[in-house]
Amino acid sequence: MIGLRHWAIVVTVLLLGMLQPGSSSGAEERPTLQDDAVVTCPPPPPGHIIRGKLDYRQGDRDSVSRRDFLSMENRHLRPAKARVSSGKNLDWDVMNNLHFILSKVPNHEPALRVLIDWDLIGGRHHRQEFAAPACYLVWAAQFAPDDVVVWNFGGYYFQRKGDPRRAMKWWQQGLVVDPANPDVHYALGLMAFESGNYQQARTHAWAAYAGGYPLPALRDKLKSAGQWQDPPAVAGPREQ
Numbered sequence: 001m002i003g004l005r006h007w008a009i010v011v012t013v014l015l016l017g018m019l020q021p022g023s024s025s026g027a028e029e030r031p032t033l034q035d036d037a038v039v040t041c042p043p044p045p046p047g048h049i050i051r052g053k054l055d056y057r058q059g060d061r062d063s064v065s066r067r068d069f070l071s072m073e074n075r076h077l078r079p080a081k082a083r084v085s086s087g088k089n090l091d092w093d094v095m096n097n098l099h100f101i102l103s104k105v106p107n108h109e110p111a112l113r114v115l116i117d118w119d120l121i122g123g124r125h126h127r128q129e130f131a132a133p134a135c136y137l138v139w140a141a142q143f144a145p146d147d148v149v150v151w152n153f154g155g156y157y158f159q160r161k162g163d164p165r166r167a168m169k170w171w172q173q174g175l176v177v178d179p180a181n182p183d184v185h186y187a188l189g190l191m192a193f194e195s196g197n198y199q200q201a202r203t204h205a206w207a208a209y210a211g212g213y214p215l216p217a218l219r220d221k222l223k224s225a226g227q228w229q230d231p232p233a234v235a236g237p238r239e240q
Contacts, residue, residue, distance in 0.1 A: 041135035044142070045103040055144060056108045072101050072108075081114050090123040095130050102136050106143035107150050112136065116157045133157070141173075148178040155187055164191065182211030189218045198227040206231040 047053030048068075059069040076097040083089050098118070101111040119125075119133040137154045144150060151174035159167035168191065174184040189204030205218045210231070222228035 041131060041138050044106065044135075044139040045099070047106075048104045053143060054105045056105050057144075057147065059105075068104075072105070072111075076100050077108075077111055077114065080118070081110075084114055084118045084121070084123075087121060090118060090121065092124070092126050092129075094118055094123060095126060098136075099130050102140070106136070106140040107147045109149050109153070112140060112150070112153050116153060116160075119157075120160055134161075141170075146177055148174050148181050148184065151177060152181070152183050152187070155184070159187075159191075167191070180207065180211050182208045182213035185211065186213050186215070186218055190221075193218065193221050193225075198222065198225065202227065202229060 051064075051068075054065065054068065059065050080094045080097040083094050095118070098111050098115050101108050102115070105111070115133050115136055125132065134157070137150065137157060140147070140150045141154065151170050155167045155171035155174065157167075158164070158170060168188075171184050171188050171191075174181055175188075178184070185204040185208035189201045189208060192198075192200035192204060201218065201222060205222060205228075208218065219228060
């Protein structure tokens, strides 16, 4: 019996071949970081004085890493997250805690999410001491270019900041990293729907739901517009 993950990849590969040239998930124009980083971002901060920079996905690899990550969680992430959740005191201390974490673990997913939320609700920037939030996303992508979560977070961030062109590029790169990623397909499907490209929206929706994406909003939008169709049948493996 074919596994769910493999089935999602098979569906995605077939569906992506149906997209028209110039679609939002095509690989002809692979996005780069240069236009994000050349002018606006300084060199990334150094990592741990002894162990350098750590990959968030390897935080459980040994006892030292587990200790470091637990310390960052208790001393820096939780205080920053609590203030952002309250919507109060969005001051220097929040950014100081997040900078501490992201300097050592550039792709620390929970810290990046708190950083994005902090900026979107009006966190006060201290530009003389810390870089703009976008730079921490750029540094994370430079450090871990194979981390699809970073590309997805960047797409979300730039979309919310009113920069859909850059959001599209980050999400496109997310599909280069993980062609079956349901979160990225869902986001690109919503963008395609809003631009009136219903064919691409359907294709991304099929891939997102084949990958197990739980929210029905994209499908509901297509149904309301009279543009939903069930995905084409994909032949399964022949029984011996």
